[in-house]
Amino acid sequence: MSSPNPNFEEVLTELKAARTKVESLTKELNAERRHRQNEKTQFEKVVAEINNDVNLQLKRRLLDASSSTTEPLDRTDPEVKIIDQHTHLQSKVTTTNSCSFTVDFGEIKTNTRTRQTTIVATTSVITNAKRGTSVTRLGKKSNSSKGGVTKSSFSASAEAGKANEVFCKIAKLFYNRFQKEDTIDAMKKLDFKNNIPNATPLTEAEHYQIAKAVELVDLVSSRAKRVVGTVNDFVEKFIHHPDDGGKMWAMTVANMDVSAVDLFTDLWLLDTFENRRENKRAAIREVWYNLDGTRGLQYAKSIGLPGFQDRLFKTWVTWEKRPNENGRHTYIISISPLEDYNGTHHEVTGAEKCVEATSRGVQVIKELTDNTCEWIRAQQADLKLSSAIPSSVIELVVMKEMASSDVCQDKYRRNGKEVDLERVADLSQVMRARRGTPLMEDQAAVFERCLSMAKDAVTGDDEDWKLKVLGWEDLDSPFPDVKMWINYVDGKKEGQKRKQEEVKKKKKERSVATGRGVAIVDCSAEEVAALVMDYCSNERMRKSRENGHPARLTLRKEARENENTVATVKKMPAFLDNREFVARQIRTADKEGRMMVAIESVNDEVDYGVKLRKTRGFTRGLWIGEDLPSRGGAKQCRVIYIAQLDAGGVIPTWLVDKEVPQALSSVQEVVDEFRQDDRIDAAVRVGLSELMEERWGEEVYSEGEQLLIDKGKATIKAIVGSANLKVLESGDPLVTLKTAYLENDKLVTGIAESVVDGKLEEVAAFECLKMSREATRNFHRKGGIRNIVKK
Structure with missing residues (x-):
């Protein structure tokens, strides 16, 4: 067997040495971590002690900054006297492993008008690394202190880094403990507003x-x-x-x-x-x-x-x-x-x-x-x-600065409908107070032309035969609360009226149509006029954006109090240019006390910020509001809107027929804006029940009505005495359901019984008025069609 490679043994020795070194470093690191943890724990204890100590001493020396009262302080109050004095708090001395420091909370001064407290805190630091003293101001005496403590500025040496960290934490602790920024801002604003005069x-x-x-x-x-x-x-x-x-x-x-x-x-x-x-x-x-x-x-x-x-x-x-x-x-x-x-x-x-x-x-x-x-x-x-x-670069900088206006506008934006109602209520009061204000000469001329256009259709007399004599024809209204009529005027022969049938024979020609819409609105005539004058209300602007109309605005130029100039660009169907309308709106009250708003086109040029493909149209209109007796505590008025529309260019008559109801849709918008169906319906029911109670036994019925009443009584009597009367399970414990089959009747007959907390006349009135205003509106909203035939 061969001996081990000497190079391998050297590597193994080095690895063992490295492992030993790593273990040693790990032990040192763990020791340092434990040391830091101990320092952190001790530091937290120090901060907690200082916080508790200061809270106890400041408890009766700080004003309640959240108080919103603007009344002057009672100078005889002993607590106020203490607050206004320069109060010196005791020093807090603490020693840590790294350093020892003294926190000397000096004088306290409270501004009784803005509810702000100034604290002067001086700290002395002695670090273990280098003996010496470094004085650092955590705050300085100032009338603009933030919520009780001024912000800190530190200039301590590197050796005092840990101490500075402590002081920063203390200052932040004070600031967060007592800060009332929003309250102080509100107090400053209130004080400034009160002193504007x-x-x-x-x-x-x-x-x-x-x-x-x-x-x-x-x-x-x-x-x-x-x-x-x-x-x-x-x-x-x-x-x-x-x-x-x-x-x-x-x-x-x-x-x-x-x-x-x-x-x-x-x-x-x-x-x-x-x-x-x-x-x-x-x-x-x-x-x-x-x-x-x-x-x-x-x-x-x-x-x-x-x-x-x-x-x-x-x-x-x-x-x-x-x-x-x-x-x-x-x-x-x-x-x-x-x-x-x-x-x-x-x-x-x-x-x-x-x-x-x-x-x-x-x-x-x-x-x-x-x-x-x-x-x-x-x-x-x-x-x-x-x-x-380039100027384009500068414009980018300018646009960025202008964006701050968007931020400010968004900051104060409230519910659009609420704001619209506030503006309408305010303007209606102004109109009511200035009903007798005379018109200027040019304004009177506008009203004269509008009244000439409307002629005898300005009254509330809506009998069909009278309107037909004047050339008006019924127009199918897409709105249940508005009745509409239409009249045609030849674009070439202004002022001469012609029959609707003759107009429809020509498929393509320029046509001038005059529409008339009438409705009952649950408000005063002044409120209707105010809503019409508020052309760029929040709700109207929202609907204009949603419908994709390119523009709707009020021209900002020198105008009289009872007049404004408005412009709009309406989106038209495919292959047709958009239509632009620019018009004056003038309001006044006539001798009969009716509120009137005249509308007439003008030739002003409008800056839309971009070139639009559009054709200038002509419009002339007249709003008339006549007050009616109130019902159920709700004001009511009859509104008549007569509008003459010349869309310009060559437009088929069928398209004019389609656009006239849209032009008159403003009447329905007014109805919806002030709708008070619940109050009106309740008043009608109360009136009918009182009438029934007063005239009990005095009713006079026709032969057909009496026959219908007798038949109903006989049916109920037959059901109650029927042998096959069957009680059904009811989904309501307060209602009893029964059914029976009557002789010679193929249909099953049912009856429901219940105890109602109301008078007999009130129940009868509720049943007679089941198609109330609110019920009728919901019926039409769900797609129902109702036609009342009068003989």
Whole structure:
């Protein structure tokens, strides 16, 4: 047998040595792990001891930050006296294997107005590795402390790393234990809103800057072009390139579901915790309020540009509250470069690391209702970039900044239907208070043309023979609550009416059709007019998007209080261009007290942000609302809508017949918006039961009706006395079911018995009105067809 290979023996020896070394290292590692675990356990005990100790001492010295009361504090309260004093807490000394440290919780000061507490904590560290003392401030005395403890800044040596970790944990523990960021923000906002009437008067320079800012808004609004794809967005976006080659302007417009004062407060208060979180990526962000005793502020903020040095914006910001003609208010925030301010310019730490850029802008918050407002934001920024950079790249940066408006709009968005009802209720009150406001000359001319179109069809008299004399023909209505008629006008001979049969002989021609829809609505006439004027309500915009219509908007131009201009582009069937309609809407009340809204096309050009394949149509319409007596506590009115539609181009008459009901569908939308079927049905049942009770025994029946009543009584008597009466199992324990076969009757007859908690007249009224409004609506919704024949 040959001897082992000497090389093999050497390798085996090396492996054994390596194994021994690994085992030794493993033991050392396990020992280190146990040591670290012990340190961690001891550290947790230290933190727990400090926490308990501080909690006991602060228990009666900290205000309840969650309190939302705005009443002044009782200065005689002994607890308040303790809080307002500078209180010194005892030191906490702890020693670990790595180091010994002392935590000296110094003075405590509470701001009784904002419910914020400031703690000054000083720590002394002695590490075992290197004897010495290092003093580190965990917090500094400040009026802007966060929820009770200011954030820490550490400058300890490397040897004190573990101690610093302890101190950081302690500071974080304090912060998390007492933080009330949302509550403090709410208190700041409430305090600011309450003091808006007491704000420092504007200086001459501030007046000038605000007036200049308002002029800029008007200039940008009139010249800016809509950004592609934003016509149906919640936030409309525009960009303006000045003719003189200046820096571009960006503008956003949005309706906000929040009160004007709340939105203004959020935009003005830049030092809230919420605002800090939203801008946490900004390397530099500082705010100085009350510049030189004025209401203005200095704001410094840096932004990062990929591939470029950070840009620093130093701005001077001020504001003004202005009353509107309708009794509401508008808030204006002016933003100017700091160089425009002839006063104190605070130094910005770290400014030397950035390239200084400039920004100018304005924000206008116009109050619409108590809980809604219009927000216009226009801003120009000079990023100090090379002229060689394409404008498209700069536009991308601008679009990114404009996206913050979407975030803000989404933040305050509420239920669309609730917001619509709020706006309608507010506008209807305005209409009711200003019924006697006269029309301008051009507005009166519009109403005259609309009334001439409608002629005698503006009353609630819907007798068919009278309407036929006027040239109206019945139109099949796809809506159960709306009755419709149609009338034709020759496109070549305007104003001359012709019969429907003659029109249908021509298959392809331009046709002008006038439709008439009538319905009963469960609201006041003012509320109907308010809903019509609110052309771009949340619900209408939602339906327009779902139906695929390219555009629907209200033109933002100078308009009177009782007037607006709206535009829409309707999707048409295949092979036909989309139809564009641009019209004025004017509201007023006539001498009879009826609310009226006139609609007439105008020739205004509309910026949709993109070229659309469309044909301009013509429309003229008249809404008439006449109040009726209320029923069941619900207001009611009769609504008449007469609309003349000229779709333009060459369209077959059959297609016009199809589109007229859709044009009149607005009446059904109004009915559905204010529907109160349950209240109306209940009122009708109560009225009928009371009538039965009052006229009991006074009924007069015809011969046929009396015969039917007698037959019913005889049938019930025969069933009750039948020998083959059979009781069935009932699915309801309160109802008894029986069946019987009557003589000379091939069908089985059934009877149900039950005890009802109501009067006899109430049960009879319920049975007579089984086809109530609500039941009828559900019947039609499920595809039922009902035809009532009157003789």
